[in-house]
Amino acid sequence: MNGLAYAWRWLRSLLFSVLIYAAMLPIGLAYLPWAIASRDGAVAAAHRWCRFVTWLARVLLGLRTQVRGTPPTGEVMIAAKHQSFLDIILIYGAVPRGRFIMKKELVYAPILGQIALRMGCVPVDRGRRGAAIKKMMEEVRAGRDDPGQLIIYPQGTRVAPGVAAPYKMGTAALYRELDQPCVPVACNVGVFWPKRGVMRRPGTAIVEFLPEIPAGLPSAEFMSRIEAEIETRSDALMAEAGFPIAVKER
Structure with a gap:
């Protein structure tokens, strides 16, 4: 790949990164009322964003x-x-109904943190491994009434x-x-x-x-x-x- 082609691909990659992260805010805001009312809204918001990312990757990046x-x-x-x-x-x-074990700090991210919690994600402090595993298990047990x-x-x-x-x-x-x-x-x-x-x-x-x-x-x-x-x-x-x-x- 010559220098010009590399630069063009790099610029498209940069634009892609900017667009997918920027899209989190409007999608999060659009689904926030539903996400507050029901976990279904948070899951729908995350699925919509995933579809947007894969579509944009195909169109913009090949x-x-x-x-x-x-x-x-x-x-x-x-x-x-x-x-x-x-x-x-x-x-x-x-x-x-996917859910992740996530860094505790992400809970405080505006909009995204609340949607992640509504998705059923389990926040843990990864700086303390033993406590983190114990916390994971407690949260998983507590969430068993919401299959996923x-x-x-x-x-x-x-x-x-x-x-x-x-x-x-x-x-x-x-x-x-x-x-x-x-x-x-x-x-x-x-x-x-x-x-x-x-x-x-x-x-x-x-x-x-x-x-x-x-x-x-x-x-x-x-x-x-x-x-x-x-x-x-x-x-x-x-x-x-x-x-x-x-x-x-x-």
Whole structure:
């Protein structure tokens, strides 16, 4: 790619980022009365924004998105590969009642924080790991009367393609406490929408819902299984996108 083409793609990527974040405010305001009255309004607002982002990515960037597999509709835990903000958007947009464990500070964001709470997101202080896990479990137990899909990231942070990062045992603690099936999710979205920087690449970004893992497995078996299934399938999706998955760093 020559310098002019690179600059043009970078500018379009910058415009894309500005537009999607700017759109949060009008969509949030438009749905706020409904969101205050019902969780349905908050979920509808988030789904509308997800659709806007994927539409704009296709139109402005040539970045198509695809959801493979069968998104769950019942009360399950979703354990997903996390490469960038795009996997959050695609996973949430594909399930009817998704909720996240989120940083406590986000609660204080105007409009967005209140909508996130109404969506059923669980705020925790990530600076205190033990207390955070305990808080997660308390909030999840308290929210069981409002069925949904709890979306978590077993590696705890965004991990760039080609980089290895451990799967954290807090995932097994939640799986054990919830006593629910777990749906693993693989992705290749970091190849096109990196964890840092403005540039977005054209192509087809994919998240794939894998077969459900039943509740009640021993923790070690569960962790070994989700890591193997998520990593193996994510590597295959990245290879499909042309990423050299053989060169992994540790």
